[in-house]
Amino acid sequence: MPKTILAVDDSASMRQMIKLTLRNAGYDVIEAADGQEGLSQARRAKIHMILTDLNMPVMDGMVFIRELRKSPAYTGIPIVFVTTESDAEKKSQAKAAGATAWITKPFQPEQLVAVAKKVLGE
Amino acid sequence: MSPTNPIEIFKQEAQELLAQLEATLLDLDCTPDDPDLIDAAFRALHTIKGSGAMFGFEAAAAFTHHVETVFDQIRQGKARLTRDLIAVALRARDHMRLLIERPEKADPAAEEALLAALHDSLSPGEAVPVVPCEAAGERVWRVSMRLPRDAMINGTNPLLLVDELRSLGESIVTPVTDTIPRLQEIDPSACYMAWEITLKTSKPRSEIEDVFIFVRDEMELEIALAETSCEDAQGKPDAQEPTPSGPAEETLSEREPPEAPAPQGEADAHATPAEQQRVRRETTKNHASIRVPADRLDELMDRVGELVITQSRLKQIAASSSDQQVRAVAEEIERLALELRDTTMGIRMVPIGSLFGRFRRVVHDLSRDLGKEVELIMEGEETELDKTVVEQLNDPLVHLIRNSIDHGIEKPADRIASGKAPAGQITLSARHAGTEVHITIIDDGRGLNRDRIRARAIERGLISADGALSDAELFQVVFLPGFSTVSEVTNLSGRGVGMDVVKRTIEALRGRIELSSMPNRGAKVTLRLPLTLAIIDGLLVRVGDARYVLPLAAIEECVELPADDKGGSRGCSFLNIRGELVPFLRLRELFAAKTPPDRYQKVVVVAAGDLKAGLVVDQVIGNHQTVIKSLSKLHAGIEMFSGATILGDGAVALILDIPHLVQFGQIAEEQLRAAA
Numbered sequence: 001m002p003k004t005i006l007a008v009d010d011s012a013s014m015r016q017m018i019k020l021t022l023r024n025a026g027y028d029v030i031e032a033a034d035g036q037e038g039l040s041q042a043r044r045a046k047i048h049m050i051l052t053d054l055n056m057p058v059m060d061g062m063v064f065i066r067e068l069r070k071s072p073a074y075t076g077i078p079i080v081f082v083t084t085e086s087d088a089e090k091k092s093q094a095k096a097a098g099a100t101a102w103i104t105k106p107f108q109p110e111q112l113v114a115v116a117k118k119v120l121g122e
Numbered sequence: 123m124s125p126t127n128p129i130e131i132f133k134q135e136a137q138e139l140l141a142q143l144e145a146t147l148l149d150l151d152c153t154p155d156d157p158d159l160i161d162a163a164f165r166a167l168h169t170i171k172g173s174g175a176m177f178g179f180e181a182a183a184a185f186t187h188h189v190e191t192v193f194d195q196i197r198q199g200k201a202r203l204t205r206d207l208i209a210v211a212l213r214a215r216d217h218m219r220l221l222i223e224r225p226e227k228a229d230p231a232a233e234e235a236l237l238a239a240l241h242d243s244l245s246p247g248e249a250v251p252v253v254p255c256e257a258a259g260e261r262v263w264r265v266s267m268r269l270p271r272d273a274m275i276n277g278t279n280p281l282l283l284v285d286e287l288r289s290l291g292e293s294i295v296t297p298v299t300d301t302i303p304r305l306q307e308i309d310p311s312a313c314y315m316a317w318e319i320t321l322k323t324s325k326p327r328s329e330i331e332d333v334f335i336f337v338r339d340e341m342e343l344e345i346a347l348a349e350t351s352c353e354d355a356q357g358k359p360d361a362q363e364p365t366p367s368g369p370a371e372e373t374l375s376e377r378e379p380p381e382a383p384a385p386q387g388e389a390d391a392h393a394t395p396a397e398q399q400r401v402r403r404e405t406t407k408n409h410a411s412i413r414v415p416a417d418r419l420d421e422l423m424d425r426v427g428e429l430v431i432t433q434s435r436l437k438q439i440a441a442s443s444s445d446q447q448v449r450a451v452a453e454e455i456e457r458l459a460l461e462l463r464d465t466t467m468g469i470r471m472v473p474i475g476s477l478f479g480r481f482r483r484v485v486h487d488l489s490r491d492l493g494k495e496v497e498l499i500m501e502g503e504e505t506e507l508d509k510t511v512v513e514q515l516n517d518p519l520v521h522l523i524r525n526s527i528d529h530g531i532e533k534p535a536d537r538i539a540s541g542k543a544p545a546g547q548i549t550l551s552a553r554h555a556g557t558e559v560h561i562t563i564i565d566d567g568r569g570l571n572r573d574r575i576r577a578r579a580i581e582r583g584l585i586s587a588d589g590a591l592s593d594a595e596l597f598q599v600v601f602l603p604g605f606s607t608v609s610e611v612t613n614l615s616g617r618g619v620g621m622d623v624v625k626r627t628i629e630a631l632r633g634r635i636e637l638s639s640m641p642n643r644g645a646k647v648t649l650r651l652p653l654t655l656a657i658i659d660g661l662l663v664r665v666g667d668a669r670y671v672l673p674l675a676a677i678e679e680c681v682e683l684p685a686d687d688k689g690g691s692r693g694c695s696f697l698n699i700r701g702e703l704v705p706f707l708r709l710r711e712l713f714a715a716k717t718p719p720d721r722y723q724k725v726v727v728v729a730a731g732d733l734k735a736g737l738v739v740d741q742v743i744g745n746h747q748t749v750i751k752s753l754s755k756l757h758a759g760i761e762m763f764s765g766a767t768i769l770g771d772g773a774v775a776l777i778l779d780i781p782h783l784v785q786f787g788q789i790a791e792e793q794l795r796a797a798a
Contacts, residue, residue: 011173012413013132020128055168069275075311078277084172092339100277101336106175106183119336121282 003048003120004028008038008064009082010056018051021109022116035059039067042074049120050079051103051112054090062090062097069098078119132177134413136222139166140215141479147212148482154203163211164193170218182221185233189214192240209490210239212483260291260324262348268298268316270340275311278337284317286333291323320348416509419470426459426466427657427749433459434747434770460747463657467508474552474561475503477512481523481550488527495534495544496527501551507559511631511651515561518624522563522647523548525621530567530645540642542566554653558633558675561649570639575599597637601625632764634730634781660748660767662775663726663739666715669775671748671767672737676728676780680742683723697725697736705787706736712762715740728780735787737778748777762786 005027007018012033019029030045032038036059038052050068054061061081068074078100083091091102103115143166150159167190175183189211195201214236220228265287269280284295298316302308321330330345331338433455440452478500489496507515531537531546538544549564572593579585579599591599599605603622628635633651652658652675660671681699696703706725709715720740727736750765757763764779 011132011135011169013128013135013173013177016131017128017176055165075275076277076279078279084168095276095339098272098276105172118282118286119277119279121279121285 002026002028004030004045005116006030006032006038006042006045006047006050008032008035008041008050008052008056008061010034010053014053014082017109018112021112024109025113025116027116035061035064035067038064042068047074047077049116050074050077051082051116052079053082054094062094065094065097065099080115080119129177131413132173132179133222135173136170136182137219139170140219140222141476142166143170143215144212144483145479147208147215148486150203151205151208151486154205154208157197160193160197160203164190164197167193170222174222179222179225181225181228182218185214185221185237186218188237188240189218207240210236212486214240260322263321263323263327263330264344264346264348265319265321265330266316266342266344267319267334268342269313269337271312271314273313273337273341280313280315280317283333283337284319287319287321287330290325290329290333291321293319293321295319316342419509422466423470423657426463430459430463430657430747430749431768431770435772436770438770463747467657470509471506472509472512473504473506474512474515474559475500475505477515477519478503478550478552480516481519484520484523485527485548488524489531492527493533494527494531494546496531496546496548499547499549501549502553505552505554505559507552507651508653511559511633514627514631515649515651518627518649519550519561519563521621521624523550526563526565526567526645530565530569532568540568555650559651559653561651562646564644564646566644569641569643569645570597570600570637572596572641578605593639597639600637601635658748658750660746660777661726662743662746662769663724663737664741664743665709665713665739666717668713668715669743669769669773670709670739671746671775671777672726672728673748673777673780674745676730678727678729678734681725681727681736683725683738697727699727699736702734704734704736705790706738707783707787707790708738710738710740728784730781730784733784733788735784737783750777 005022007015007022007029008031009015009018010033015031015033019031022029030041030047032041034056035052038050038059042050052061052064056064059067065079065081068077068079079098080101080103081094081099082105083094083102084105094102101115101119103112143163146159146163146166150156150163153159167186171183171186171190174180174186192201192207192211196203217228217233217236267283269278269283273280287293288295296318298318301316302314308314323330327345331343334341334343436452437456440449443449481500482498485496485498526548527546531548532540532542534544537546547566549562551564552559552561554560575596576585576591579596579602580587582605584599584602584605585591585596601621601624603620605620605622625635628649628651631651633649636648636650637645638648639645659674661674661677663670663672679699681697684697695706697706698704704727710719723738723740724742725736725738726742727734729735746767746769748767751767752765753760753763761782762779763776765777766774767777769775
């Protein structure tokens with residue numbers, strides 16, 4: 001059974017890129033365009049890892065991570081957030097909110113796979 | 123071009139973001155201190171930069187970064203947004219667009235100038251982090267790690283980290299268990315243990331640190347070079363590379379964050395409720411729609427067109443069949459085909475607001491350049507039009523707006539002198555009117571200069587010097603090729619696109635253009651456009667043995683031709699319709715039909731604008747769903763017909779161009795009058 005990754009990003013191009021990359025690496029990917037949608041998608045399937053952008057409309061990544069961590073169902077599920085070099089202070093905020101790891105934009109597809117493998121232990 | 127290609131999706135996205143950015147900047151031009159708007163601009167820039175770098179648009183990303191920095195400073199209140207800065211930002215936006223869409227056209231000198239202009243307004247302090255490099259050689263490290271209590275809750279698996287360390291080289295792992303509480307006090311999701319690892323590796327220190335990249339800020343981590351003597355004592359006789367640097371230097375506690383973030387504002391963390399609400403609204407709108415490549419829509423429309431043609435064949439066959447079942451199915455299919463047609467055309471409808479939005483920029487730039495103050499008022503932005511029409515309207519509308527600003531609106535001083543407000547107004551409005559959409563551009567400037575138009579038209583030999591012309595007739599002259607009243611072509615209006623081109627474009631869309639003006643009160647241009655270009659409701663008529671289609675929207679009524687008018691051999695005569703004299707054209711004569719005429723000739727009364735004309739036909743066949751096929755380039759010069767369609771039996775019927783026929787009727791009428 002391939003592991004399922006939930007990718008949350010408001011940018012369709014990013015979601016597409018993430019989806020293609022992770023699918024090629026053998027993961028199942030489900031998508032959501034913002035934190036709100038992310039929460040409902042997370043409830044729908046068994047998720048092994050969540051990849052989320054921080055800067056999103058409706059519910060931003062920070063709130064999304066906090067909401068996830070409030071529920072015991074998502075205890076221990078790795079949450080990786082996407083950030084940029086200039087977002088240094090956001091990184092620590094996201095970590096404090098309960099994120100596991102991050103990947104810095106711009107990233108190469110291999111880097112994304114490497115992070116997924118790292119937090120999933122493969 | 124695959125629509126699933128992220129780069130293509132990014133380009134589309136960037137285009138939208140840039141449009142959004144432009145609108146935001148123009149809004150800021152009015153309210154430069156609105157924090158929501160500044161935030162929105164920053165977010166758009168941030169996304170363009172981030173995604174741009176992702177998809178290989180490094181130049182665009184690097185450039186955007188500078189603009190983003192400026193807006194970040196503004197956002198944090200470290201700088202003020204001035205109108206000059208907005209003007210620079212708008213130009214920077216254009217440059218970003220160039221970098222994304224046609225990077226080969228981007229001018230580095232222009233970029234330099236823009237950056238300089240940006241830097242003049244602000245001085246961003248940007249430190250580039252230098253990543254130290256370490257020389258490699260196999261060394262022994264002692265790693266001591268303790269994760270925070272909530273590490274496991276937050277998704278970090280300590281064993282994975284230990285495994286990863288072990289993958290770097292030969293290692294001895296010792297768990298530190300003294301901090302584990304008694305069983306009844308244990309929280310099963312908390313991490314109590316620590317680990318000591320001795321690792322022998324040729325990998326540099328940075329790679330060991332990298333294992334803990336995601337947790338090092340919160341964890342206790344010590345990475346130290348083990349003493350060589352210690353190494354020997356542990357029974358590792360391998361020859362060691364002498365360590366060049368002092369061990370004291372190599373030991374450091376990793377409690378500090380690596381990048382030492384400046385304690386900046388938390389503007390991101392909590393957006394104002396208003397902002398959130400706005401964002402929410404935007405997104406709900408987005409959620410209801412999906413993105414489809416435009417050519418697929420065109421394809422769908424083509425298919426529906428074919429279906430409608432096939433359906434009319436079926437209808438014809440069914441009509442001559444006595445089988446009730448076949449007839450019932452044919453009727454059902456007709457209904458479905460029409461519904462499908464309407465739905466498909468509905469899909470192609472886009473609000474004209476997307477187009478109107480672009481003109482704010484035109485007005486902003488142009489009025490700045492000309493030293494005029496112009497306020498653009500937009501109405502009816504939600505009015506929907508076929509997307510092909512909307513796309514083709516851009517150039518004509520830009521030209522008309524330019525004309526209004528350049529020639530219509532006066533300078534503030536002149537306006538005050540003539541008792542007007544210093545800022546001119548241009549109203550751009552769109553509304554539905556039956557099967558047409560009317561777009562009007564109204565300005566409150568000086569209006570068209572009759573005398574200058576007249577003088578120019580005579581000079582160019584477009585009208586004769588002694589002819590008396592009504593306003594409407596004189597203004598039509600403006601649309602003739604080669605007409606331009608500006609003796610010195612300004613670089614704004616005179617871009618080789620004259621009003622004749624505007625008129626031609628509008629007519630190619632089966633639309634019409636009208637112009638009216640009041641001296642010193644302003645001018646008004648009205649564009650009347652059909653809702654769609656692809657399929658129309660038509661009336662099928664027969665003239666001789668050929669069939670023709672008249673657009674149903676243009677038809678007023680059908681009457682029988684009075685018997686006493688039948689013998690007439692002139693091209694045009696009059697019909698008395700409820701006291702109104704309507705000139706009529708005998709299409710049989712016009713199209714040189716050879717077959718004997720029907721006994722009862724019909725007149726189809728059509729209207730174009732305020733003018734009416736009757737068209738005499740042999741037979742009115744009935745309604746026809748007309749899928750418009752354009753005529754080939756060879757036939758583009760034929761003004762009587764606007765296109766052709768395929769009938770149910772496979773025959774081709776030409777679609778009559780009503781405005782031209784009506785005009786033709788009027789001219790024929792005048793000639794007759796003159797001859798009489």
